[in-house]
Amino acid sequence: MAAPRHPAPTPVTQQLAAACQPEVNALTKRLIAAIFTDNPEWTDYTAVPRADLRDGCRRYLTRILYRLGGQQPDPEGDDVAAAIGRHRAEQGVPLEAMLRTFRLGGQIVWEALLDKAGDIGAGEIRMVGSAMWAVVDGMSSALVTSYRNTELDRVRSDERRRHSLIEDLLAGRAHDATFAARAGRELNLPAQGAYLVVVAHGSDGPPLHVGAEATLAATGIRSVWHDRVDSTVGLVSMEQRGSSAVLQQLRPLIRGRAGVSPAVSGLAGIDTAHGLAALALETVPGADAGLLVSLDARYPEALLLRSPDLTELLVSRTLGPVLELPAKERDILLRTLSVWLAENCSAANAAPLLHCHRNTIINRLQRITLLLGRPLEGQRSYLEISLALAALELDGPDRD
DSSP: OOOOSSOOOOHHHHHHHHHHGGGHHHHHHHHHHHHHHSSGGGOOOTTSOHHHHHHHHHHHHHHHHHHHTTSSOOGGGOHHHHHHHHHHHHHTOOHHHHHHHHHHHHHHHHHHHHHHHTTOOHHHHHHHHHHHHHHHHHHHHHHHHHHHHHHHHHHHHHHHHHHHHHHHHHTTGGGSHHHHHHHHHHHTOOSSSEEEEEEEEOSSSOSBOTTHHHHHHHTTOOEEEEEOSSOEEEEEEOTTOOHHHHHHHHGGGBSSEEEEOOOEESGGGHHHHHHHHHHHHHTSOTTOTTEEEEGGGOHHHHHHHHOHHHHHHHHHHHHHHHHTSOHHHHHHHHHHHHHHHHTTTOHHHHHHHHTSOHHHHHHHHHHHHHHHTSOSOSHHHHHHHHHHHHHHHHHOSOOO
């Protein structure tokens, strides 16, 4: 049968512990003095009232002697050490300072036990020491577990709080100036000033490089990033920078697809900017990874998306006869038309881009003119055909 992890204290150990118990107050004073004189630069109890610190030290020393007296021999589940760890974590005391205090307390108890030992033999003293340091180690383990669990709970609570604040901003609560000011303080963002909102989506992985917020902070740009079910949203404070300068820092961080809003004023504009950024994202072709587009550069596409019924009519009335052609001929004519428009309606400029002769371009354009039953030239024709071609790009390559 395996030996118990924490063997019961010997009668001598129990006797020495009982002899030291009336001296707990004096031992507490020694421990407080040791905390602030033994490497005081390691001590960070500034957030702990002196009476609170004294009470914690007294309870810790009392519990060591209590366990050495034979009660509850397994100290790793010690409720006193766990309570101290939880309380000090809430106060923000570093764990290293707490472990140092527990070590100093163990040393003080050991010295007190030796003072009571008299002529007890060396072998028995070793057993007392082993029992005493086993108790200190076990209580330190209980302290660490409780401290870290409390820190984890605080982080989770902070994350929930942060999540809630950002969701409230996206829902428009920052139109209330009091809420905007509080949200700005808690998120370390200015309540006023210009903002961009980014909406990013990653189809096969995270939409952003890890540490985007810290990377931007290193360049002096404050931001918060928020994961939702279907996207990641970033609130980016411009703080006297132009949009182009901020976008230059943002682009290398995008791994998926992302849309960015026009600049809005203050946290009160975040809800509107979020909707515009999501609209900009919709204009990004699904296969384009690592692409960030600004709504400022996609207004025609955004208008088409906002009016799907009118867009369908526009495409049908403008390019319908071309779209009814067999796929190969249809795509050649649409590509020719798109490049010709992009080259300021110059067949000579379009020809090398399409790897054909200028006359071939002219023949294709004449073919399109016959199919559509209308001239391709003219401001209105240019506008309608350009919008129709943009709508086809939004639909993607599969049109059959």
